[in-house]
Amino acid sequence: MNRKNIIISIAVFGIGIILYKLLLGLVLPIGLFVSLGYVLKFLLKGSAPDSVKEASKIFTNSDNSSSIDNIVEIKPVEEEKPIEEEKPIEEEKPVEEEKPVEEEKPVEEEKPE
Secondary structure (H helix, E strand, C coil): CCHHHHHHHHHHHHHHHHHHHHHHHHHHHHHHHHHHHHHHHHHHHHHHHHHHHHHHHHHHCCCCCCCCCCCCCCCCCCCCCCCCCCCCCCCCCCCCCCCCCCCCCCCCCCCCC
């Protein structure tokens, strides 16, 4: 390689390291802190008005609901009566065994004359 190519490759490598360090050391933390700020602002902004509204509803709610309106009647469940008592199943009779087949006698070979 020429000296020129070696110098160019070292410069590219050095610039890559500088950009890498700059990205991880400066840009990424700034982006994370900015996004964290937006998330915290959203959470604080969203929860404060909701709690004030809920508290005001509790104090301004002057309707006195009677406990009779909230009662629910539960009817007892009727037990099911057995329809029919199970009848015992008749035992199956064993199948009659087949009669043993008589063994075949070997055929006698004809004697040649």
